[in-house]
Amino acid sequence: MAVETTTYTSLGPAADERDEEKLRFIDEMTANADAVQKKVLAEILSRNAETEYLQRYNLGGATDRATFKAKIPMVTYEDLQPEIQRIANGDRSPILSAYPISEFLTSSGTSAGERKLMPTIKEELDRRQLLYSLLTPVMNLYVRGLDKGKALYFYFVKSETRTPGGLLARPVLTSYYKSEHFKSRPYDPYNVITSPTPAILCADSFQSMYVQMLCGLLHRLQVLRVGAVFASGLLRAIRFLQLHWGELARDIAAGSLSPKITDPSVRDSVADVLKPNTELAEFIRAECSTGEWAGIVTRMWPNTKYLDVIVTGAMAQYIPTLEYYSGGLPMACTMYASSECYFGLNLRPMCKPSEVSYTIMPNMAYFEFLPLDLAAGGACQGEELVDLARVEVGKEYELVITTYAGLYRYRVGDILRVTSFHNAAPQFRFVRRKNVLLSIESDKTDEAELQKAVERASELLEPWNATVVEYTSHASTKSIPGHYVVYWELLVKESTGEGRMPSGEVMGRCCLAMEEALNSVYRQSRVADGSIGALEIRVVRGGTFEELMDYAISRGASINQYKVPRCVNFPPILDLLDSRVVSTHFSPTLPTWSPHRAT
Ligand code: AMP
Numbered sequence: 190m191a192v193e194t195t196t197y198t199s200l201g202p203a204a205d206e207r208d209e210e211k212l213r214f215i216d217e218m219t220a221n222a223d224a225v226q227k228k229v230l231a232e233i234l235s236r237n238a239e240t241e242y243l244q245r246y247n248l249g250g251a252t253d254r255a256t257f258k259a260k261i262p263m264v265t266y267e268d269l270q271p272e273i274q275r276i277a278n279g280d281r282s283p284i285l286s287a288y289p290i291s292e293f294l295t296s297s298g299t300s301a302g303e304r305k306l307m308p309t310i311k312e313e314l315d316r317r318q319l320l321y322s323l324l325t326p327v328m329n330l331y332v333r334g335l336d337k338g339k340a341l342y343f344y345f346v347k348s349e350t351r352t353p354g355g356l357l358a359r360p361v362l363t364s365y366y367k368s369e370h371f372k373s374r375p376y377d378p379y380n381v382i383t384s385p386t387p388a389i390l391c392a393d394s395f396q397s398m399y400v401q402m403l404c405g406l407l408h409r410l411q412v413l414r415v416g417a418v419f420a421s422g423l424l425r426a427i428r429f430l431q432l433h434w435g436e437l438a439r440d441i442a443a444g445s446l447s448p449k450i451t452d453p454s455v456r457d458s459v460a461d462v463l464k465p466n467t468e469l470a471e472f473i474r475a476e477c478s479t480g481e482w483a484g485i486v487t488r489m490w491p492n493t494k495y496l497d498v499i500v501t502g503a504m505a506q507y508i509p510t511l512e513y514y515s516g517g518l519p520m521a522c523t524m525y526a527s528s529e530c531y532f533g534l535n536l537r538p539m540c541k542p543s544e545v546s547y548t549i550m551p552n553m554a555y556f557e558f559l560p561l562d563l564a565a566g567g568a569c570q571g572e573e574l575v576d577l578a579r580v581e582v583g584k585e586y587e588l589v590i591t592t593y594a595g596l597y598r599y600r601v602g603d604i605l606r607v608t609s610f611h612n613a614a615p616q617f618r619f620v621r622r623k624n625v626l627l628s629i630e631s632d633k634t635d636e637a638e639l640q641k642a643v644e645r646a647s648e649l650l651e652p653w654n655a656t657v658v659e660y661t662s663h664a665s666t667k668s669i670p671g672h673y674v675v676y677w678e679l680l681v682k683e684s685t686g687e688g689r690m691p692s693g694e695v696m697g698r699c700c701l702a703m704e705e706a707l708n709s710v711y712r713q714s715r716v717a718d719g720s721i722g723a724l725e726i727r728v729v730r731g732g733t734f735e736e737l738m739d740y741a742i743s744r745g746a747s748i749n750q751y752k753v754p755r756c757v758n759f760p761p762i763l764d765l766l767d768s769r770v771v772s773t774h775f776s777p778t779l780p781t782w783s784p785h786r787a788t
Contacts, residue, residue, distance in 0.1 A: 199612060200536060201330045208326035215323060215536070218551050219614035223578035225551040230254060233555060233593055240283045242272065242597065258572065263559070263589055263598040266298075266305045273306050279354025285595030286310055292357040294364060294528035297631035298602060298622075299708040302638075303786050306358055307528045310594045316553060317361075318370045320531045323550075324523050324538075325379045331539040332494050336378035338413035341405040341490060342497065343426045344382075344389045345397055348717065348784035358786070361528045362418065366390060383408045385458035394718050396450050398429050400459060403437055403446075405490070406473060407462050412490040415515075416497030420507035421630035421671070423498050425720055427485060427514050428669040434477035442470035484516035495519040500542045501619045503628040506666050508542055525619065529601060530554045530592045536611055546608040546616035551577055554593065558586035561604060574598070580607045580615050587623065626756045627664045629671040629721045632711040636755050642706035643675070646699040646726075653695065654688030655681040659734035662756050663763060665725075672722035675703065676766050678734050696774035700724045704780035712782035723776040733769040740765060 199216050203209035218225055231252040237243055238250055246260045266273075272284050277293065288310040295304035329335065346366050349359035357364075365371055366389055374380075388400035405412060417423040430437075440447050444465030450456055476488050487493055496515055499522050500508050511520060521538040524531070525547035533549035549556055557574035561584075574589055575581075588601045602624070605617035627634040639662060647657040659678045665671055682688035691699075704715065704724050714721040738751050740762065757763055 200327065203326065204329040204333070208329055211323050211326040212330075215327070215548075215550075216612065219548060219612035222551045222612070222614040223576065226555055226577050227254065229552060230257060230555040230591065233591055236593075237283075237285075237287045237595060240285060240287055240595065242285050242595070254576070257591075258574065261591075261597050263574065263600060265600050266300050269596070269599070270300070273308065276308060277306060277352035277354055277356065277358075279352075281354075285597075286593075288312070288594075290356065290594070292359070292364060293352060294361040295358050296528040297360075297710050298633055299710055302708045304358075304710060305528075306352070307361075307596075308594050309361075309364075313530075313592075313594055314365070314368055314370055316593070317365065317526075317531045320524065320526070320534065320550060320553065323534055325377075327534065327536055328521070328523070328538055329379070331537075335413055335494075338411045338492060339381045339383050339408055340497070341383045341401075341408070341412045341415045343398065343401050343417040343422055344384060345394060345422070345718075346390055346392055347713070348392060350784050350786060361526075383412065385455075387452070387454040387458040391452050391455050393452065396452055396455055398426065399433065399437070399447070399450060400455050402426060402429055402433070403440060403459065404462065406437060406441065406469070407466075409469070409490050410492060413492055413494055414497050414521075415486055415490055415493050416521075418499060419630060420498050420500045420504040420511055420520075421720060423496065424507060424510060424514070424669045427482075430477070430485070430489075431482060434473055438470040438473040438477075441465075441473065442467050483513055486515040486518065493518060495521050495539065497521050497523060499523075501525075501545050502622065503625065503633075505542065506664070510666065510669070525549075525617075527601060527603075529596060529599065530590055530594075532556075532588075533617075536616070546618050548611050548614055548616045549577060551614060555591040557589040557591070557598065558605075559589055559600070561585040561587060577615065578613055582607045582609060582615075585620060627662055627673055629664055629666065629673070630714055630718075632708070632714050632721065634673075634707060634711060638706075638708060639675075639755060642703040643677075645706040646702040649695055649699050649702055650679070650691055653681070653691045655679050655691055659753055661734075661737075661754055661766070663758065664756075668722070670720050670722045672725055673703075674725045674727060676727050676729050676733075676770075678729050678731065680731070693772070693774060696726055696728070696772070697777045700726050700774055700776040701778060701780060704776050707780075709782065709786075712780045713784075716779050716782040717784075726774045727766070727770045728772045728774070729766060729769040730771050733766065736765060736769070737762065 198212040200212050203212050234252040248256060248260055276284055276290055285308055290308045291311045292309060293306040294309050296307055298305050346363040347360050349357055352358055372386055383404045384401040388397050391397040436447055444463055446456055446459060496518050498520055500520050501522050519539050520542055522535055522545045523538050524534045526532055531553055533547045535545055536548050556577045558580050559574055585604055585606045588603045588605055590599050590601055591597050603622055604620040606620050607615045608618050609616050624635040625633045626636050626639055643657060643660050657677050658680045660675055662675045665674045681690055741751055742748055
């Protein structure tokens, strides 16, 4: 039996020596946040001094903050597009980074409708791995005994492509799951997952999910935590169970895998664990056939201590649904990361979702913060950026990063609020992502994209002499998968005898036209993952948007400044819109999507 040690760190007593080392590392990094940041910046600037990008700004070999801040501009993805395109086309010269770009990580943020391409270098995998290695020691401070069971995590890879110059382009988690860091990870009793690696690596999302769920069921009594990266992923898994429990139970009763699972390595991966088990099959049938899904997580996996899933930011909309399915289990949001860079972790992972703050680890990159009031003003060049250790509690900032892989003063687009400090390192609440109107899972649709989609679709109304006079939208997550709902008020010139109400078939085509006009992340979720449902247009009767304005004015909005909100979430307004609906329409088919980039 392991002897419990009580070695105190600023975070609490470490469970064992290995944890102690990691917790001490967090202590050291957070206590010396400013010094670590200074060192990180000097390292990034000195190793990349000869890159074309830094040469352009005449740093003259300087690696100090003052020179960096005076000479290097703050940039967005669009500013870097020429350099990124050259790297994608095969230019191997040191453009952004002195170290070879090993691949591109495709972000769920898009530019001109396509995923952004984030350059990365090999050693970034080690940095990400380091951040992952801190999560368990922190969790062990709050939940003991995780080494006595397993984790049921639903992990998926997405498709990958090659750029014209031959570099791989894929999401950061796909890159991680396919890396030796993940595939050949040493046995760790605290991180035994039920999903076989071949199932995680299977690109067919049905086969992958099926086998991950099957293994979760086979190990149901050993499962101590259930999770996915984001809340939407976990809900997709629950939905999968609702749809496929019959087949899963049949396989478990027979001890043989459904012929729908065709990938040989996936089939092999369950050969040893799938044995006829009629008792378990009967249990699954009894629980699932009632049609009662409240608390299904704890009924299926009764020893689950918490859900490991991100429910901050856009994912907060799923908290009530997850509470319903899990019977109110705690939800642990453990880390904050992106394709550009992994940022940090939650040092109190068992806190309530509304209280989650992430501590940015100062060793991951060089971090700066653009005060939000200045960001709103527009024309700032970066002189006003605040360093990590100097942000102020209560203030909101936009995150700006300088990475080892060659992004310099890059605006990530996340808005964070400082809640407190741990040692000398600030802790941040994730407030929102800039310019995101609609999001169901990793998709991020902004106002301009929605506007373009409405314009495209409304072209189909021309022969009917009808126009969209007003519109708004809502990300509906009442059913899983969630879907976009767009409310349209139409003007049909019926009185002049010229126009007619468009037919249901045309309205269906309008839904599809909107989907075709949305970005590739949206379409991939629709087509490859099935994680977003068909787009819906709800036609509201004439005058509805005027009523909306009246309502806003009655609540204090200024009549001169009133603008139609392009997305609504406030329940009374949704109720008002829904009570005026005259017809509803859905996309009749899937939009087009291919893993290959359009640009
Ligand atoms: P991607 O570029 O696709 O890798 O997505 C990264 C983005 O996801 C971040 O910039 C955030 O906007 C969002 N994100 C990542 N982790 C979290 C988190 N823990 N809470 C809220 N949003 C997050």
